[in-house]
Amino acid sequence: MGKKIIIFLLISLIVSTSSLLASDNYIIGVGNYDYYPYHTYSNKEYTGFAKEVLDLFAQKQNLNFKYRALPWKRVIDEYVKGKLDFIFPDNSHWDTDKKEGKKIYYSQPVVQYIDGVMVLSENKTRGISYLKRLGTIRGFTAWDYYDQINSGQIKLYENNDFIPLLKQVLSKRIDGAYIEISVAKYNLHEKMRQSEALVFDPDLPYTKDFYYLSSIKHNEILKKFNNFLSIEKDAIDQLKKKFKVGKQFYK
DSSP: OHHHHHHHHHHHHHHHHHHHHHHTEEEEEEESSOBTTTBEEETTEEESHHHHHHHHHHHHHTOEEEEEEEOHHHHHHHHHTTOOSEEEEEOTTSSHHHHTTOOOEEOSOOEEEEEEEEEEGGGTTOOGGGOOEEEEETTOOOGGGHHHHHHTSSEEEEESSHHHHHHHHHTTSSSEEEEEHHHHHHIIIIISSOTTSEEEOTTSOOEEEEEEEEESSOHHHHHHHHHHHHHTHHHHHHHHHHHTOSGGGOO
C-alpha cells in the first residue's frame, strides 16, 4: 500500500512539473526574411537584435521562448487564430484589417525605426519633385508615397532583396530606395563595403515609429516585459549599440 502511494505521488509530481514547464513555453511569431540588424532567419536559425532582447527577457523571467519563422502574412494569420503567443515586431498601425475585432496588447516601445528614402549624397535635399522613380522591397508598402504612386507622379520599382535595390540607386536607375535606414546602412557597410555611398534624406517624407512586442493571450507577461525594458535599459542600450539600431544611428 505504501509503495502505491509513493508511486501515485511521484506520478502526480511529474504531471504537475510537466504542466508547470509547459506553461512556461511560449511561441513567438517572427518573419522568415532578412531584416538584419533587427532580425534574420537563415539555416533555420533566428538571429539579430530582436532575438537577443527577447532571449535576455526570457532568461531573466525563466521563460522558454520558441521562435516560429514564417512569411509575415502567415505570421498574422496564425496570430489572430490563436496559434502564437506573441509576435515581434508589431505595431498597432499594421495589419489593422486582419486584427479587427481582436483585443491585442502591446508592450512599451522596444526600439525606434525609420522607413525613409536613401539617395545619392549629391541628390540629398533636392526635394520630392526630384523623386520620380522610387524603389522598395516587394511586399512592403511605401505608405509615405502612396498617393504619389497611385497618381503616377512617382513610378514604383520593386526588388526581392536589399542589395539589388540599393544598387539601383547607385547606378541611377532609380532616384531613391524606400527602406528602413538601419537595414540600409547595414547592407551598405557590411555587405557592399560602400558605407557612404548613399545617405538618408530627412527632407523627403518618412515614417518614424517604434517596434513593439504584442500578444492576444498574455498581457501579464507583457507587463513584466515593460518592467524589464525599464530595469534593463542599460543592457538594451548596449544591444542597440552592438547592432546599430535606434534613433542615435539615423544621422
